[in-house]
Each structure stands twice: as C-alpha cells, then as structure tokens.
Amino acid sequence: xxxxxxxxxxxxxxxxxxxxxxxxxxxxxxxxxxxxxxxxxxxxxxxxxxxxxxxxxxxxxxxxxxxxxxxxxxxxxxxxxxxxxxxxxxxxxxxxxxxxxxxxxxxxxxxxxxxxxxxxxxxxxxxxxxxxxxxxxxxxxxxxxxxxxxxxxxxxxxxxxxxxxxxxxxxxxxxxxxxxxxxxxxxxxxxxxxxxxxxxxxxxxxxxxxxxxxxxxxxxxxxxxxxxxxxxxxxxxxxxxxxxxxxxxxxxxxxxxxxxxxxxxxxxxxxxxxxxxxxxxxxxxxxxxxxxxxxxxxxxxxxxxxxxxxxxxxxxxxxxxxxxxxxxxxxxxxxxxxxxxxxxxxxxxxxxxxxxxxxxxxxxxxxxxxxxxxxxxxxxxxxxxxxxxxxxxxxxxxxxxxxxxxxxxxxxxxxxxxxx
Numbered sequence: 001x002x003x004x005x006x007x008x009x010x011x012x013x014x015x016x017x018x019x020x021x022x023x024x025x026x027x028x029x030x031x032x033x034x035x036x037x038x039x040x041x042x043x044x045x046x047x048x049x050x051x052x053x054x055x056x057x058x059x060x061x062x063x064x065x066x067x068x069x070x071x072x073x074x075x076x077x078x079x080x081x082x083x084x085x086x087x088x089x090x091x092x093x094x095x096x097x098x099x100x101x102x103x104x105x106x107x108x109x110x111x112x113x114x115x116x117x118x119x120x121x122x123x124x125x126x127x128x129x130x131x132x133x134x135x136x137x138x139x140x141x142x143x144x145x146x147x148x149x150x151x152x153x154x155x156x157x158x159x160x161x162x163x164x165x166x167x168x169x170x171x172x173x174x175x176x177x178x179x180x181x182x183x184x185x186x187x188x189x190x191x192x193x194x195x196x197x198x199x200x201x202x203x204x205x206x207x208x209x210x211x212x213x214x215x216x217x218x219x220x221x222x223x224x225x226x227x228x229x230x231x232x233x234x235x236x237x238x239x240x241x242x243x244x245x246x247x248x249x250x251x252x253x254x255x256x257x258x259x260x261x262x263x264x265x266x267x268x269x270x271x272x273x274x275x276x277x278x279x280x281x282x283x284x285x286x287x288x289x290x291x292x293x294x295x296x297x298x299x300x301x302x303x304x305x306x307x308x309x310x311x312x313x314x315x316x317x318x319x320x321x322x323x324x325x326x327x328x329x330x331x332x333x334x335x336x337x338x339x340x341x342x343x344x345x346x347x348x349x350x351x352x353x354x355x356x357x358x359x360x361x362x363x364x365x366x367x368x369x370x371x372x373x374x375x376x377x378x379x380x381x382x383x384x385x386x387x388x389x390x391x392x393x394x395x396x397x398x399x400x401x402x403x404x405x406x407x408x409x410x411x412x413x414x415x416x417x418x419x420x
Contacts (some may be wrong), residue, residue, distance in 0.1 A: 001415050005156065005351060005415055009410045012150035017403060018302070021129070022155065023047070023140040024402070028122035032104050032317060035076060037168045040104050041084045042168050044141070050103035051149060053086030053164065060179035068182070070372045072173025073329045083176045085185050088148070091405040092108040094159035095418030099378070100148070100409070101163075101177065101369060102141035103170030106133030114393040128387075128396040134207070135387035139397040140168060140193030140405070143385065147409035159263050159418030161420045163187060167190065170369050172209075172330045174414035181376045189343050189416060190373045193384035195397070196362065200347055203256030204364040205291040206335035208298050210305055212237060213325040216318075228318045230284035231273040237324060240312035241266050241288060243303070254293040255390050256363035264291045289364065294335025302328050309374040336371045340379030343416075347383055350411035354404060383408065 003313030013020075030040035041057060043153045050057050059078045065071045109119035109132040119122040123129035129139075145164060163185060167176030194201075214237065245266035257263040266288060275283030306326045313319035339361075348359035364382070373380035385405040387397035 001349065001411060002419065005139075005154070005414060005419060007412050008154045009150050009414070010407050011158070012153040013403065013406050015148065015151065015384045016146055016150055020142055020146040020397065020406065023146070024129065024134065024139055025122045026139060028129075028134050029102070029120055031112060032106050032133065033108060033343055034105060034169070034172060036405065037105055038082060039079050041082050041166060044104070045084055045086075048084075048086035048164060051086070053088050055084065055086045057082040057084045058179070058183070060175050062175065063365045063366060064182055065175055065178050068178055068375055069334055070174050070178055070375050072169070072175055072332050074173055074175065075271055075329055081168055083179050084166045085180055088158065089283065090158045090161050090417075090420070092159070092420065093161070093419060096416050098192040098413060098416050099163045099185070099187045100144035100166055101165040101167060101190055101192050102137055102144060103168065103369065104138065104141060105138070105168050105171050107171055111393070114143040116394055119395070124399070127247040127399050129399055130396040132395055135395050135397045136197045136386070136390040137194050139402050140195065140384040140388065142400055144191070144192050144408040144409055147189050147406050150299065150406070150410055151383055155348050156414070158413070158420040159420050161187065161412065162417060167357070167369065168275065168351060174331070174333055174367070177372040181372060186376055186378060187379070189340070190370070190378050191347070191409065191412065192369055192379035192380065193382045193392065193409060194368050194382040195387050196382050197386035198351065198383065198401065198404065198408070199362045200339070200344060200359045201364045201368065201370065202335035202339055202361040203294055204335060204367055206294060206296060206298055206301070207255065207331045207333045207367040208290050208292070208301055208328060209287060209325045209330035210290060210302070211285060211287045211329060212309060213283060214319070215283055215322050227280040228324060230279060231315065233274065233319055234271065234284040234286050235314060236316060237309055238268050238286060241268065244308050244356060248292070253270065253291045254295060254337070254363075256294070257365070257375050260363060260365065264293075264367050266364065266379055289331070292335065294337040296335065315394060316319050331366045331367065334371055336374055339381045343381060345378040346415045347381065347412050351383070351413055353411050354408040
C-alpha cells in the first residue's frame with residue numbers, strides 16, 4: 001500500500017470526524033425496527049446521492065428469493081421496505097471490485113424504562129455513543145460510508161467498482177442481502193462492518209427460529225383442577241429445550257469454536273398465553289432461536305428439534321394426546337466457515353497499518369449476512385468497531401474504535417480496489 005495515499009485519506013477522516021459522528025447520531029434517531037426501514041433508507045440515499053454515487057432502491061420480492069439456501073420465510077409484507085445500493089463505477093479495472101454492506105434494521109428498545117438515555121436520541125458520554133442500533137450496526141454503516149467519503153475527499157480514483165449497500169432484515173431473515181445479490185449487485189469481495197471489536201469473522205453459526213403452539217383445556221380458575229393449563233405445559237417443553245441445548249453442546253465442536261466453552265445457544269425469546277388472570281387459558285405459544293454449526297443443514301436441525309419436542313410431549317399424558325403444533329419461520333440460516341485468504345490478507349494488512357497490531361480472527365456464535373455472499377461465491381467477512389449491550393438497554397459504541405474502523409476500511413478499500 002502507498003503510505004502517502006493512506007496518510008492523505010486518514011487526514012480526511014480526521015477532518016470529517018465530527019461530521020461522521022453527527023451522521024451516526026442521525027442514523028440513531030430512526031426507529032428502524034421491522035417494517036419501519038424506509039425513512040432511514042431515504043436519508044442514507046440522499047447522502048449517497050450527494051457523494052455522486054448512482055443509487056437504486058427497491059422492495060425485496062420473496063417469490064424471487066425462495067430458491068436460495070439462505071432464504072428466510074417471512075410472515076409480513078415487503079411493501080415500502082426498500083434495500084439500497086450506491087455504486088461508484090470505475091471502468092478502468094486494475095483492482096478487485098468491492099461491496100461494503102451494512103444492515104439498518106434494529107431490534108426493539110423495550111423495556112425503555114431500563115435505559116439511562118433515550119434509545120432513539122443518541123447520547124455521547126465519556127467517548128461512548130448510546131442508542132438502539134448504534135452498536136449493531138449503524139456505527140458500521142457510518143464507518144463504511146465515511147471511509148469512502150474520505151477517499152473521495154482526497155481526490156483518489158479507485159481501480160475497481162465499489163458499492164455501498166444498506167439492507168433490511170439482517171435481524172430476522174437475511175432476505176435484504178439476498179435481494180440485492182439476486183438482482184445482480186455482486187462484486188469480487190465484500191466487507192460488513194459488524195461490531196467485532198476489530199476482529200475478522202472466520203466462521204459463524206447457523207440460526208433458525210421455531211414456534212411451538214400448545215393447546216390446553218381451558219376453564220374458569222374455580223375448576224382449574226379439571227383443566228389442562230397450556231402455560232404449564234409450555235414451561236415443561238421449554239425445559240426440554242434447555243436439555244437439548246446441553247445435549248448439542250456436549251457433541252464434538254466445529255473447528256471454528258474449539259476454544260469456545262458453550263458455542264450453541266437455544267433461547268426462548270417470546271411467549272404468549274392467556275388474557276385473564278382468573279382463567280385457565282386454552283393456548284400458549286412460545287418462540288425460540290436455535291444455533292447450530294456450519295457443517296449442518298438447517299432443515300436437518302428443524303427435524304431434530306421437532307423430534308426432540310415431540311418425544312418430550314410423548315412423556316406427558318396430556319401432550320401425548322394433544323401434541324404441540326411446531327412450525328418454523330424467519331431465520332433458516334446456514335452457518336458459514338472459511339474466508340478467502342486473499343480477502344483476509346488484504347484486511348489484515350489494512351488492520352496492521354491502522355493499529356500496528358496483527359488481525360485476530362474469530363468464530364461468531366450468531367449469524368450475519370456474510371452467509372448470503374458465500375451462496376453467491378463472493379469472499380466476505382465482518383470487521384467493525386467495539387461496543388456493548390447489543391439487543392439490550394444502554395447499547396453503545398466506543399467512538400475511538402469507530403474512527404479506527406473507518407481508517408481500516410479505507411485502507412482495505414485502497415488495497416483491494418487499488419488506486420488509478
């Protein structure tokens with residue numbers, strides 16, 4: 001890499017730093033939960049237009065995406081929920097083309113009363129910025145956009161095409177990433193600045209969602225002894241999932257997770273049952289997330305989880321006669337393992353130039369959109385800033401790590417795409 005060019009770009013990042021923080025604050029004001037993504041995408045599109053990128057938006061079409069292994073089954077509409085791409089074309093190709101991609105969807109901030117700061121009014125305290133989605137992963141979106149903006153401000157022409165993609169539904173299906181790739185927005189490599197604390201992801205778990213509906217025999221509480229309470233039966237099945245979690249963690253570990261004490265998590269995240277304290281309810285439904293290794297087919301895991309729950313139900317007199325209804329939706333996400341060496345080498349060089357440290361690679365116990373790029377044979381990894389409390393109250397990002405990430409991404413772009 002040309003140290004002089006990198007120095008010029010880093011100077012521009014320093015000059016643009018206050019603007020980058022303000023941009024991230026603006027991103028954080030958008031409550032971009034499931035179904036509410038259009039406003040933030042419109043805001044980002046305006047920013048990319050000002051950078052003279054060629055921008056395109058469209059709503060994902062589930063019927064087009066069903067053929068892919070990474071497709072997740074939605075239970076909602078995609079109307080007015082666009083994905084966005086901004087293209088910086090460079091016809092004289094001397095380097096490799098690149099996609100910088102980030103998701104703008106966030107999970108709920110509830111319960112808001114547990115936050116010290118308004119989750120949608122980003123607040124800076126002691127060089128930390130607090131807010132829902134600031135860590136996961138609007139900070140990464142700001143870093144990738146301002147890395148490109150700094151390169152442009154330095155007057156540099158890249159040696160290959162570059163795309164900035166912002167997508168929806170990373171938190172539930174991954175269909176946003178698939179939609180852009182399916183429409184032909186591909187490249188020679190991709191980087192997603194998820195909050196990895198300046199480490200690169202070499203592998204990640206697969207994830208699926210399961211829904212279990214338990215039927216009981218409802219009644220007024222006065223006759224509760226003659227009824228069957230589905231909440232109690234659901235609690236029994238949830239305990240069996242706890243046992244399943246321990247069972248899968250006792251199996252031989254995937255090489256990417258050999259040093260992780262407990263890589264596979266099974267989490268019950270939603271439960272609904274009843275509507276009156278003095279009634280024995282008729283139905284209770286709970287939903288869970290199940291993790292699994294990259295060398296396992298998600299469909300096989302669905303069969304295994306269903307069989308485990310039905311076997312447990314068979315041990316209960318009521319559930320044996322009234323078995324639970326088990327369905328799957330949302331994540332049907334295969335795992336991911338092994339990153340292209342040339343991509344990792346280029347990122348490692350950029351990281352070392354920026355931090356004077358060697359790049360560490362990790363196995364990630366959740367899922368990201370890099371799995372979608374693998375299906376399209378595009379080398380990809382994640383590398384981003386550090387923070388804490390993702391999906392929890394008082395989510396925050398370390399601002400110094402955000403600037404470091406911006407500089408590393410810029411150096412990576414210059415190395416991967418080359419300079420004319």
